[in-house]
Amino acid sequence: MLVRRYQDRVYRYILRMVGSRDEALELMQEAFIKAWQALPGWRPEAQFRTWLFSIASNTATDSLRRRKVVEFVPLDEDYDVPGEAADPAGQLQAKQRLRALEAALNRLPDDQREIVLLREIEDMSYSEISAALGISEGTVKSRLARAREALVGHYRRKDV
Numbered sequence: 176m177l178v179r180r181y182q183d184r185v186y187r188y189i190l191r192m193v194g195s196r197d198e199a200l201e202l203m204q205e206a207f208i209k210a211w212q213a214l215p216g217w218r219p220e221a222q223f224r225t226w227l228f229s230i231a232s233n234t235a236t237d238s239l240r241r242r243k244v245v246e247f248v249p250l251d252e253d254y255d256v257p258g259e260a261a262d263p264a265g266q267l268q269a270k271q272r273l274r275a276l277e278a279a280l281n282r283l284p285d286d287q288r289e290i291v292l293l294r295e296i297e298d299m300s301y302s303e304i305s306a307a308l309g310i311s312e313g314t315v316k317s318r319l320a321r322a323r324e325a326l327v328g329h330y331r332r333k334d335v
Contacts, residue, residue, distance in 0.1 A: 178207055181224070184297060185231045191292045192235040192285070206234040222303065229307040232289060239285055279329035287322035294319055 185206060190199035210230050217226055280288055293299045293307065294315075305312045 177223070181227055182207070185227065188228065188292060188297055189231055189235045191296065192232075192289060193238055198238065202234050202238055203231070206231040209234065221306065225299070225303045225306045228293065228297070228299070228303075229309065232293075232307055236285065236289070275330065276326075279326045282329060283322050283325055287318050287325065290315055290318045291322045291326075 182203065186199055186203045189202045189206070190196060193199055193202060206227075210227055213230070217223070280291065283291065289308070290304060293304045294301075299307070301312045301315050304315045308315070
């Protein structure tokens with residue numbers, strides 16, 4: 176039941192981190208196995224989602240450490256652009272903006288990209304991200320601020 180509830184979100188998160196569908200599927204399964212094995216140690220006062228994303232984050236990060244190149248998966252493969260379907264020109268512009276965002280996200284360091292994904296895509300609070308990654312809220316906020324500055328810089332320089 177918990178796997179069904181969280182598998183799509185965990186899969187998308189890991190996919191955004193590692194860039195490969197096959198690897199993301201494998202890592203998602205690995206994360207759920209680790210969660211199952213660690214379930215006796217879960218404290219009910221901690222949010223399950225935060226605890227699970229902590230395991231997913233560690234699993235994805237370990238995989239990234241073992242390799243050098245990350246291929247970013249396009250955002251629009253999982254998300255539709257609202258209100259653009261009837262307007263082909265608007266739809267094209269929206270896809271171009273998504274491609275630019277993908278390129279900018281791909282340039283971020285792993286630790287910054289991870290926080291952007293958790294905050295903006297998974298809609299986690301600062302405290303949830305802090306708990307999931309085992310870092311202070313101040314560190315979460317500063318990494319997110321640096322990531323946002325870098326994203327804006329990429330757009331301004333048009334190197335995306």
